Amino acid sequence: MPPLARFALRRVLRGVVTIWFAVTVTFLMLRLLPGDPALAVANPNMTRETRQALLHQYGLDQSLAVQYGKYLWQLLHGNLGVSFSQSVPVTTALMDRLPWTLLLTLSALVVTIVIGVPLGVLAASRRGFWDRAVQLSGVVGQSLFVPSIGIFLLYLLGLKLRWFPIGGAYTENTYGIAWYGSVLRHLVLPCLSLVLVQLGSYVLTLRSTLIDALGEDYCTLARANGLGERKVLWKHALRNALLPTTTLVGLQLGFVVGGAVLTETIYAYPGIGRGIYEAVTQLDFPVLQGAFVLLSATVIVANLLTDLAYGLLDPRVRTA
Amino acid sequence: MTSLIESTAGTADAADVADRPAAAKATWDAFRRNPLGILAMVLLALLIVVALVAPLLASYPRGHGTAILRPPSAAHWFGTDNLGRDVFAEVVYGTRSSMLVAAGATALAIVIGVTVAVCSAYFRWVDGVMGVLVDLFLSLPVLPLMILVAALVGPSLQTIVLVLAFFSWPEVSRVVRSQALAVVRLPYVDAARLATGSPLWIIRKHLLPAVAPVIAVSVVLTASRAVLSAAGLAFLGLGDPNSWSWGRILFEAQQSGAMQEAWWTTLFPSLAILALVVAATLLSIAYNDARDPRTRKD
Numbered sequence: 014m015p016p017l018a019r020f021a022l023r024r025v026l027r028g029v030v031t032i033w034f035a036v037t038v039t040f041l042m043l044r045l046l047p048g049d050p051a052l053a054v055a056n057p058n059m060t061r062e063t064r065q066a067l068l069h070q071y072g073l074d075q076s077l078a079v080q081y082g083k084y085l086w087q088l089l090h091g092n093l094g095v096s097f098s099q100s101v102p103v104t105t106a107l108m109d110r111l112p113w114t115l116l117l118t119l120s121a122l123v124v125t126i127v128i129g130v131p132l133g134v135l136a137a138s139r140r141g142f143w144d145r146a147v148q149l150s151g152v153v154g155q156s157l158f159v160p161s162i163g164i165f166l167l168y169l170l171g172l173k174l175r176w177f178p179i180g181g182a183y184t185e186n187t188y189g190i191a192w193y194g195s196v197l198r199h200l201v202l203p204c205l206s207l208v209l210v211q212l213g214s215y216v217l218t219l220r221s222t223l224i225d226a227l228g229e230d231y232c233t234l235a236r237a238n239g240l241g242e243r244k245v246l247w248k249h250a251l252r253n254a255l256l257p258t259t260t261l262v263g264l265q266l267g268f269v270v271g272g273a274v275l276t277e278t279i280y281a282y283p284g285i286g287r288g289i290y291e292a293v294t295q296l297d298f299p300v301l302q303g304a305f306v307l308l309s310a311t312v313i314v315a316n317l318l319t320d321l322a323y324g325l326l327d328p329r330v331r332t333a
Numbered sequence: 334m335t336s337l338i339e340s341t342a343g344t345a346d347a348a349d350v351a352d353r354p355a356a357a358k359a360t361w362d363a364f365r366r367n368p369l370g371i372l373a374m375v376l377l378a379l380l381i382v383v384a385l386v387a388p389l390l391a392s393y394p395r396g397h398g399t400a401i402l403r404p405p406s407a408a409h410w411f412g413t414d415n416l417g418r419d420v421f422a423e424v425v426y427g428t429r430s431s432m433l434v435a436a437g438a439t440a441l442a443i444v445i446g447v448t449v450a451v452c453s454a455y456f457r458w459v460d461g462v463m464g465v466l467v468d469l470f471l472s473l474p475v476l477p478l479m480i481l482v483a484a485l486v487g488p489s490l491q492t493i494v495l496v497l498a499f500f501s502w503p504e505v506s507r508v509v510r511s512q513a514l515a516v517v518r519l520p521y522v523d524a525a526r527l528a529t530g531s532p533l534w535i536i537r538k539h540l541l542p543a544v545a546p547v548i549a550v551s552v553v554l555t556a557s558r559a560v561l562s563a564a565g566l567a568f569l570g571l572g573d574p575n576s577w578s579w580g581r582i583l584f585e586a587q588q589s590g591a592m593q594e595a596w597w598t599t600l601f602p603s604l605a606i607l608a609l610v611v612a613a614t615l616l617s618i619a620y621n622d623a624r625d626p627r628t629r630k631d
Contacts, residue, residue, distance in 0.1 A: 030469075031469055031472050031473075034469040034473075035473050038473075038478070039481065042481065042482055042485065043485065046482065046485050046486055149369075152611065152614050152615060152618070153607070153611055155614065156557070156607055156610035156611040156614055157607065158561055158564055158565075158603060158606045158607065158610075159565070160564075160565070160568045160583050160587075160603075161583070161599070161602075161603035161606060161607065164583070164586075164587070164592050164599045164603070165599075165600075165603070167592075168592070168593070168596055168599075172593060264471075266474070267471075267472070267473060267474040267475055268474075268475075268476075270474040270476070270477065271474060271475060271476030271477070271565065274476055274477060274480075274569075275476075275565055275568060275569075278568070278569060279587070289477060289480060289569075290569055290570075292484075293480060293484050293569055293570055293571060294570060296484060298481075298484070298485065301477075301480065301481050301484055302481060304477060305474070305477040305478055305480075305481050308474045308477050309473050309474060309477075312472065312473070312474050313472060316472060
């Protein structure tokens with residue numbers, strides 16, 4: 014087998030194992046933690062008879078191993094149970110929400126890269142004032158609490174200046190171009206909140222890897238060949254420094270998802286995160302469990318894609 | 334023979350002890366020259382003092398007041414919330430419980446994480462199992478997982494501490510393990526292996542002191558991340574409903590809609606969170622820079 018194929022296969026296998034782990038952890042938590050297992054499938058305000066009937070209906074009176082087997086089997090068929098607060102299958106409820114979360118996180122990622130790369134380059138190439146300023150704001154940015162920055166932007170740009178809408182994802186009763194326009198305007202504030210909290214770590218990582226790269230032999234050689242510093246920076250050093258930053262994108266995804274949950278809660282953005290918040294207030298455990306499984310799967314698949322891209326770009330990774 | 338080994342081990346220890354204050358002094362000297370590091374330390378000390386003497390600064394915010402949603406004034410430094418409670422008192426008591434939760438969760442996470450890390454570094458077979466487990470944990474979105482558990486068990490101070498600790502130790506373990514692995518390969522650990530049959534002794538006497546600086550940084554960073562996660566859970570309504578925390582102030586401001594008109598209900602708890610986390614991050618950076626002879630410039 015060619016090394017690239019072997020690398021891809023190994024990586025896909027690891028992704029599958031990780032998804033299995035996420036699924037198993039949720040199963041064990043819902044069954045073994047203190048708390049009523051019937052709550053995991055039904056409304057907390059139920060009678061004793063309903064509870065018994067439910068336990069039987071969902072097979073919760075069977076042995077743990079049997080339950081586990083059934084659970085995995087249902088998951089393989091995309092069955093995550095039924096949301097009791099909305100009386101619809103969890104899968105349907107969440108799949109309606111997933112595109113909004115993807116739109117939010119992906120747009121935040123693109124904006125972060127578009128702003129973050131020039132900032133990182135600036136900090137790495139102009140040591141001194143700009144470097145210190147970027148570093149310090151990077152540290153502050155990393156330390157921001159998502160709801161704090163979300164509420165601040167909502168208050169300032171939404172309520173006081175009235176530049177952008179403060180909640181939801183689109184304006185009702187708009188169609189065609191107007192609808193896309195409203196989606197875009199509703200996206201600005203939540204997206205900006207996410208960008209501000211994740212920008213710091215990207216810039217700091219890019220800065221330090223760039224500084225390392227600029228000291229490497231190939232950069233010295235490029236300079237010795239008479240290449241201008243600007244070209245060395247953008248054409249040679251940046252290309253290599255972007256690779257570790259790509260890994261960071263993957264590693265950060267778990268945190269970004271957490272940030273998205275909080276951001277969507279503030280802006281009543283109809284994604285998975287807002288769904289989690291609503292499920293928490295109604296103790297809708299099937300939805301909470303489904304949301305975690307779905308978000309984990311999304312993060313794991315995204316990580317897998319980043320790693321495969323990395324393997325394509327950098328032959329050294331394939332053999333490692 | 335035994336006595337010879339013991340005596341050389343003794344002198345090695347003595348040299349080590351003589352060296353350690355010198356290294357610590359160099360680190361401290363370098364640290365003192367970093368204004369940001371000092372500022373961070375003062376800020377952290379201030380927050381700890383506020384947490385300790387909270388009852389002296391304000392009376393516990395409870396019940397209803399008559400002055401509803403008043404902006405900051407001499408009587409209410411940080412204004413009042415939608416039930417007329419003093420926001421300053423809420424933030425002060427919030428400092429107490431936020432720090433308590435962070436300290437508890439960090440202590441637990443560090444004990445578990447460091448134990449797993451040094452055992453993984455020292456015993457290869459442990460590494461096989463725990464390494465995979467840590468990797469798996471680190472690739473899951475943590476906040477949704479914490480939400481699930483906290484909602485299931487029911488929000489209380491203990492639940493929050495346990496949940497935070499349980500999902501923070503893998504990160505501690507990852508950082509400490511990589512440092513411990515480098516130490517285990519050093520010749521003096523091999524020498525110690527020859528001198529004694531007790532892995533526990535080597536881990537305690539050689540491995541732990543060598544990774545202590547990484548642990549120190551890890552403590553600070555884990556605590557600041559715990560503060561953020563605890564606030565995040567509280568903001569979603571999964572905090573302890575019986576004690577004030579920074580996250581709960583924000584949660585109530587959002588729930589009641591107070592955040593839309595009364596900026597003071599959200600600004601001050603937000604600043605408190607920011608101050609704590611920035612101070613912790615700057616402190617760890619300054620400490621790392623001071624410890625590293627390459628960045629120390631002495």
